[in-house]
Amino acid sequence: MAWILFLSSGQTSSKSVACQEGHNYGKKCTKLCTERHCVNQSASCNVRNGRCAGGCEAGWKGKDCTKTCEEGKNYGPNCRKLCTKRHCMNQSISCDVQNGSCIGGCEAGFKGKDCTKKCEYNVTYGTNCNKSCTERNCLSSSACPRKTGRCKAKECQPGWNGTDCTQACLQNVTYGFNCNKLCEKRHCANHMTTCDIETGECGTGGCKPGWKGDDCTQACLQNVTYGSNCNKLCEKRQCTNHLAACDIEAGECGTGGCEPGWDGDDCTEACLQNVTYGSNCSKLCEKRQCANHSTTCDIETGECGTGGCQPGWKGEDCTQVCGSPRYGSSCLYRCSARHCNGNSSCNHISGACDNGCQHGWEGIACTECEQNVSYGRYNCKKVCADRHCADSSSSCDVKTGACVGGCQAGWSGTECKRACIQNDTYGHGCIKYCKERHCLSSNTPCNLLTGDCGGDGCQAGWQGVDCAQACEQGVKYGLHCNKSCADRHCDPKNTSCTTHNGTCFGGCLPGWMGHDCTQGTGHYT
Template identity: 25%
Template sequence: MVYCNSAGRYITITNDKYTLQTSVFVNLCEVEVYVCSVGTFGPDCASLCYCQSPGDRCHPVTGQCPYGCAVEFTGTSCNIKQPRFGYNDRYICHCDEGYCDTNTGVCSSRKCEKGWYGSSCQKENVAFNKNTWQSSTYSDGNGRRYSHYAVDGDTNHSKAYNTCTHTADGRTNASWGVDLGQSYPVANIKIYARDLHITNRFKGFRLFVDERNQTNQSPCRPEDNYDSKNKPNGFVVNCNTTGKYITITNDKTNEPTNSVYVNLCEVEVYVCSVGTFGPDCTSLCYCQSSGDRCDPVTGQCPYRCADGFTGTSCNIKCTDRNCRAPSACHINNGECKAGCHPGWMGDYCTQKCQPGFYGNQCIQSCDNRKCSRQNTECNNINGSCNGDCLPGYKGLDCSRIFIMSPC
């Protein structure tokens, strides 16, 4: 058995040593080259790896996938199934440690997997580890400043840091870009630049979000004369557009070199995961298809709600309504047409009465009850007193006058 741990297409066996017959031979009965099938690794190929693409081969020893894990899997070898949350386990947790709440997805450790952010870890940096390019590449004694340095997850931006992208000297224009892999609704982009050059090298900075590569048709940020005194490093550009390609360009000369640069330490493109929306991607939307993206601001689904859900954002469960009478429930008429049961309010009858009120249409005041104990709890449905009534009153809410018959 010959162990190689190498990659290749051709196997060649040679010999240049004479035998007793003063000749050189290659005399083989069989040559078998063992390879683990796609999706397996280990000494006997018995371990499984779930890579991003079904055709990706993971490392034969470690199981590490070349471009990341498939959806629902995590770990070095991409074989740990991620926990889920929400109704019918519709959403994937992205906690780095601990567990996630089965209803909201909030992580007990408050730590997210790399590339994920937000209080429930549902805000994804879709630029992380994606394919990048730049118009030229700077090089010095510390090495070359490659374009992928801006999507490696390292936001260090100290002035002497050498793992930031950097275009070459002597250019009259410069550009950098990333292919997100698919079109996303891009809400905002966070940019880290080197502290040493954040002021002068961002004069002329422009940012584009396009559906086609390097077309620079849709400027998200027009030309900017960046002022580091007014903005912190790690500044956010708000876009609210849709696109697959992010391009950053510059055509303003940098003093004292009289060259134009794009010099970036990290570019993060934030997108809510499928089925979430809102500023921090913490609100849930249950669309007809589990792969449908709702509007990142309103939560409105592109087609209709999933069965059993209603509301503008498709996040009101039909069985959670408290309608007075049976009422159809879908995206167009999920409201309770005949009103709510006592103690409930709103178009869908999912909100309890405002504090201090109870009963039918939530118009009865808790202050009008005649409870024997002050500041007693007021049930939203019937206003019941937690104790006895004052003399002369009866009923759950002590609102009925009780007249005793004379002996």
């Protein structure tokens, strides 16, 4: 309980009035604590002046927070905020004493009820800071002013314009950097294609012939490229006139036409493989007379390849008939080389003789040797019967006269008409040499047929008519190989046995003697 004594003169009197703590305060205790506008209503209430220890609520001021803020001048807690410091869109509007709220919103670059908070730098901007810096479409990295969000030099990414580059180009009207290109100026193949606001891309239809680029606004380089998207090279055309102008749209070769093997206005269409060939693909492969019907057909010349032409035809493409005096495959054969019987016409395909062939000749054109009668590579002057074939019934090759089965003894060569050289070679095909015989006499004549050593016989260790077969090693030895190695009595028993004389190099067993130990001594142990 507080006691206060007041006199009319301001002096303290002995007479006192007691304020009730927490209920009233001030002179004569006439002010109620509950009528204050303290931030903390539970704060103590000084009986002398009612001071609010925690300050005043918004819109109030004074020690005891009982005075309102001055309308249109200040506001907020303790009326410390000035209405003139706000950034209202309309500064002439009222200023609420509690929060100073701007009813019409804030100027660009500010936010909050009273529009006193700045937009966060490089994060938001504009009226009430309601725009995001990250949603701009600046061409390059750029600071973000709180008020406008303006992009550096007003340069926007393709497809956008405006100070802050947030306005998209008009769909199907403009596109590109700052929307400075017109969709209608493009040269799209499909007029109905959409127009991308960034690139103006024409889409899958591509460009009209003569134009290129995503937006089809770049003309092809004159006499360098042409066609859709300028994807064709003028130098790749196969024009007959290599100096022909190259239209950027079609690349047309003009009146000179195309080189052989090519067709089309721009002469870039190859003839259909194995179907057509020649200038402007005007010739048909099936009309050729190739020897090999499955041969390929060169698109330029129609050449038949290594197989050549069918008999009676000539030329690279085998479309020209053989002219007299030639006939046959590729017209290689001369009519005058035939061996007709009497006068005869010359068929351009077969060269057939009207009245048959001369003696020794056969075949349609009488150019072949008569089978098994005559032969020869260039003529038929050799007689089959003059050969020395091992098989008398051997066929007679019309060119070589070769004997099937080889020659008779004493004769050699393919046609077996070359005799063996006396005292040098002998036998079938003359493949054996007289000097390799082992006759007992070195002067024995050499028979052309057998190489027979005659009555003199063979040297020891050899056998056969021509003494060219050695005795079987370790089995036989001596003259005519008539002694057996097993009949010797050598010491040791397994002594080697020479084919010449069967000598026992280690000596003989008891009771035997001689170089080959085949003679008994008559004394045995």
